[in-house]
Amino acid sequence: MKKKTYAIGCAVLAIDMKHCAKKLGIDIEYKFLEAGLHNNPKLLKEKLQAAIDEICATDLCDRIIIGYGICGKGTIGIQSGSVPLVIPKVHDCVALFLGGDQAYKREFKKYPGTYYLSAGWCEEKTEPISQRKQWVYFGDKKLNFNDLVEKHGQDAAEHTFDFLNSWQKNYQRAAFIETGAKTSPKYEKLALEMASEYKWKYDKINGSGELIGKMLTAFDSTSDILFVPPEHVIGFDAIQSTLSANPILDLKTNLKKTSSKKIIPGIKIHPDSYIKTGLGIDAGGTYTDAVIYDLKEDKTLCKSKSLTTKWDFTKGIGSALKKLDQEKLLRVELVSLSTTLATNAIVENEGQKVGMILMPPYGLGIDKNILFYPKSVIQGQLKITGREVIPIDPDEVRQKAVQMIENHGVTAFAVSGFAGSINPEHEIQVKDIIHEHTGLFVTCGHELSDTLNFQTRAITAMLNARIIPRLASLLLDLEKVLDALGIHAPIVVVKGDGTLMSSTMAKQRPVETILSGPAASVAGARHLTGIKNALVVDMGGTTTDTAALTDNLV
Incomplete structure (x- = not known):
């Protein structure tokens, strides 16, 4: 039986998606979810994933078009299963109606x-x-x-x-x-x-149906469209503020579902293309653990433990890796790192000295609720819509930055402005000015969170800037040890939500690795026991973390 293309989308897009498909002569099976789910991202994720899983189970589909954007991050964490997904790289449906993000930005600039x-x-x-x-x-x-x-x-x-x-x-x-x-x-x-x-x-x-047309006909990722291969999960790149696709590293399940299935006409996925041997490293506050795992057979090949050497991570990591079977170690194709380093640094109030630069809303004084020093309020104000009220004063930014360096010895900066998640222009300007004038690292609130709460974004940016050297040092030391052993496999880092990020991104956004260790513990406990409802306790040398596992969800 010939396989069909399916589309799952918000009901507000029904008219336009059907119209565009008819013009292009594409035969599509539709399933539209009720409008307004973006107001409840958790429910959106549940309903969208259920619809995808239902279609995948029929084995009658070659591709699923997703008629949503980021939508309050309701699409983040969606998994493709055995069928590839296609989703536009937009924040919401307005860009789809207008024909793309550029058209949306032009309208936003005129009337935020x-x-x-x-x-x-x-x-x-x-x-x-x-x-x-x-x-x-x-x-x-x-x-x-x-x-x-x-x-x-x-x-x-x-x-x-x-x-x-x-x-x-x-x-x-x-x-x-x-x-x-x-x-x-x-x-x-x-x-x-x-x-x-x-x-x-x-x-x-x-408006324009151009972007919807691209979405309906896409078989590859472009600047506008994300193509999510089978057994991948949709992620969010906060630096670029766009969607990304990351592999689900569960080989045993992948092989069962896709080794003999034709995913796209003319393209077959061979089981040998999957990663067979992985190296897991858990760098805790007291011990560093290493495990070589056979992903195909779903079993541990060898494991070791060494003391964590915070003054020089290469020693602890190197000691743990030398205790492993060296022949098996050379077969490693992927290295995954989980660590409590970021969590411990925050709990122990360690890290580099950060200067906080704030642009709060006029007259509310909410910057006073941020109990962090040194901090400085500068000129530059936006309305909640993102429209500029008062511009940035570059000379003031330079002056405040130099004062913080001279008076407080800061070695990095955190920048957060009111409505920065809607219009990050002020935050970007301040970052560029500080970096150009001082050469120091700057983290902006909008790069890490799209929440409207300017105080939350300020604290998140501060924590990220504070712990960057520590996690970067760990990753650089890990790279040195692996290189010395002749292991050139890619390195990924476990995030606090249990998903993975590249080591390059982890160096820029270490704050996302907070609770990395406990997240890995929950995943491990679930995998080893098969229990779907449990209380998982991770007792380390610095902190004790607990998580409730309910119906396989934390």
């Missing part, structure tokens, strides 16, 4: 505070203004105005609605995107009603 609508969005999400006045969402709960009046009185109901509708102040424009997929005066009318009701400017924008 824009509420976008399309024919598909209107059909799935919008209710007439006359109805919209009568209800409002509080979290996932829909509140009815008349119910509030009955229970709490007219004044309380009005105040509640005013507060819950305060989001409208973040927008200045309603824009209807005319994609040409389905035209009707009623769609544009809804957008006009919204603009009139909320006193926003109104614009009609010509």
Whole structure:
């Protein structure tokens, strides 16, 4: 039986995806999930993964098109199974309606505070203004105005609605995107009603199906599209702020599912292409453990333990590796490192001296809630929409940086600005100025987190900058030892969520390895015991970490 192409997407994209597929003459089986799941990324991930697994189980599919973007990171962690996935490298559906990220950025620059609508969005999400006045969402709960009046009185109901509708102040424009997929005066009318009701400017924008077309026809990754091969997981590259594909290193499962299956017409995956022998190293605060593992047979070949030598990691790592079977060691094709180094450095308040540069919102004084020194507030302000209110003063940035170096001996900087995750331009400017003037390392909040909480991003950037030398030293020492032993396998590092990152990326973002050791312990406990519900306790020399495993999830 001939295999089909499937598409799973948000219901707001249904009109445009079907229209584009028809124009291209592509036969696609569709499954659309209810609109609004981006507001609950965890639920989005659960429903999307379930839909993918269901389609893969039929063995009737050659490719699955994913009609989502990053969507609040709801697609991060999605696994491809036995069938490759195709997903656009965009943050949300607006870029798909406009034809790509560049078009989105142009519109954002003109009007950061824009509420976008399309024919598909209107059909799935919008209710007439006359109805919209009568209800409002509080979290996932829909509140009815008349119910509030009955229970709490007219004044309380009005105040509640005013507060819950305060989001409208973040927008200045309603824009209807005319994609040409389905035209009707009623769609544009809804957008006009919204603009009139909320006193926003109104614009009609010509959209494009170009990016959707690329998505539907892609068999390789491009600058716009991510092609996720079988047995890979979708990741997030915070530095580039885009999606990535990482291998799932479970050979036994991979071989069962894909060794004899045709994945893409003309392309077959041979079992010999998979990694057969891996080296696992766990660098703890007290001991360094090493294991050579046969991924094909799913068994440990040999293992060893040595004391961790923090003053020179090469000694502890080298000692552990020398105790292993040297013939088997030379067959290693991948090296995976888990470590409590970052966690221990933070717990013990160690690391290099960091200067924090902040650009908080005007008048709120929330920078005072960040109990870290040295820190400095500089000129440069954005609205919550990302629109610039006050520009950066380069001379002030240089002056503050030099003062921190001279007065506090800082050797790295952390930069965080209000609305930096929406518009990182100010953070990038400050980073470039400091690096050019001092030559020191700078971490920006937007590089590590897309959360709107500027304080959280500031602390995350500070921790990352503080522990960079320590993890970089560990990885460089590991590379030296492996090179001396003639092992040239790629090195990956276990992140705090149990996924893997390259050693190059780990040197830039060591903060993501916090809880790396405990994450590896949970994965190991689950694998060794087969128990899906358990309390896992990792008792180390510095910290004791616990994790609850429920239905295979932490």
